[in-house]
Amino acid sequence: MSEKKLIVIGGGLAGSEAAWQAAHRGVSVVLYEMRPVRPTPAHKTGNLAELVCSNSLGSLDPNSAPGLLKEEMRRLGSLIIRAGEAARVPAGAALAVDREIFSQQIMEAIRNHPKITVLHEEVKEIPADGVVIMATGPLTSDALGESLRSLTRSDYLYFFDAISPIIDAESINDEITFRASRYDKGETTTSTARWMRRNIMPFMMH
Numbered sequence: 738m739s740e741k742k743l744i745v746i747g748g749g750l751a752g753s754e755a756a757w758q759a760a761h762r763g764v765s766v767v768l769y770e771m772r773p774v775r776p777t778p779a780h781k782t783g784n785l786a787e788l789v790c791s792n793s794l795g796s797l798d799p800n801s802a803p804g805l806l807k808e809e810m811r812r813l814g815s816l817i818i819r820a821g822e823a824a825r826v827p828a829g830a831a832l833a834v835d836r837e838i839f840s841q842q843i844m845e846a847i848r849n850h851p852k853i854t855v856l857h858e859e860v861k862e863i864p865a866d867g868v869v870i871m872a873t874g875p876l877t878s879d880a881l882g883e884s885l886r887s888l889t890r891s892d893y894l895y896f897f898d899a900i901s902p903i904i905d906a907e908s909i910n911d912e913i914t915f916r917a918s919r920y921d922k923g924e925t926t927t928s929t930a931r932w933m934r935r936n937i938m939p940f941m942m943h
C-alpha cells in the first residue's frame with residue numbers, strides 16, 4: 738500500500754510552516770512553489786518564505802494578540818518563529834527580521850527535511866484526491882484562483898489588507914501634536930515634554 742502524502746500548495750510563510758509541522762509529525766509532504774518558474778507581481782526571488790513587504794512580524798509582547806500567537810507558535814516548535822529569532826534585527830518590542838537570513842533559514846530546514854519534497858511548479862487546479870492545504874496567499878496564480886472560485890461557486894475572491902497612511906511631516910501642526918514612539922515605549926522627546934507641559938501639567942496643579 739502506498740504511503741499517503743499531504744500536498745501543500747504555496748511555499749510562502751503559511752505553506753512552509755504547514756509543511757514543516759506535518760513532516761515533523763511523520764507525514765510525507767509534497768510542497769509546490771511556483772516561483773521562480775512562474776513569478777508573482779510582488780516576489781523578487783524563487784526562495785521559500787520570501788517576505789514581500791514589511792520585515793516586521795509584529796509585536797512579541799505576550800499581552801498582545803500577535804505576541805500571544807507567536808508564543809503559542811514557539812511552544813509548538815514553529816519553524817517561522819525559529820527562523821525569525823535567528824534572523825532578528827533590532828525593532829523595539831517587535832520581531833523584525835533580515836529577509837535574506839529569514840528565508841534562507843526556512844529553505845535550509847525544508848530542503849533538508851527527509852519527509853518534504855519541494856517541487857517548483859504552478860498548480861493550476863485543486864487536486865481532486867488526497868489531503869491538500871492551499872497556502873497560496875493573496876497572489877494566488879490566476880489558474881488556481883479560478884479553480885478555487887469555481888469549487889466555492891463564488892463570483893469573486895477577495896483579499897483584505899490594511900494600509901498605513903503616509904503623511905508629509907511638514908504638513909503636521911506641531912502646536913496640537915507631539916512626537917512619541919508608538920505605544921509610548923520609546924524615549925520621551927523634547928516636543929513630547931513640551932506638549933505635556935502645555936496640556937497635562939496645568940490640570941495636575943489644580
Ligand SMILES: Cc1cc2nc3c(=O)[nH]c(=O)nc-3n(C[C@H](O)[C@H](O)[C@H](O)COP(=O)(O)OP(=O)(O)OC[C@H]3O[C@@H](n4cnc5c(N)ncnc54)[C@H](O)[C@@H]3O)c2cc1C
Nearest residue numbers: 747748749750751770771790791859860873874877878881
Ligand atoms: C504587495 C504586498 C504587500 C504586503 N505587505 C504586507 C505587510 O507589510 N505586512 C503583512 O503582514 N502582510 C503583508 N502582505 C500580506 C502578505 O502577503 C502576507 O502577510 C503573507 O505573505 C502571507 O503569507 P502566505 O504564506 O499566506 O502567502 P505568501 O507568502 O504570498 O506565499 C504564497 C506562495 O504561494 C505561491 N503560489 C501562488 N500560487 C501558486 C500556485 N498556483 N502554485 C504554486 N505556488 C503558488 C506564491 O509564489 C507564494 O510563494 C502584503 C501582500 C502584498 C501582495
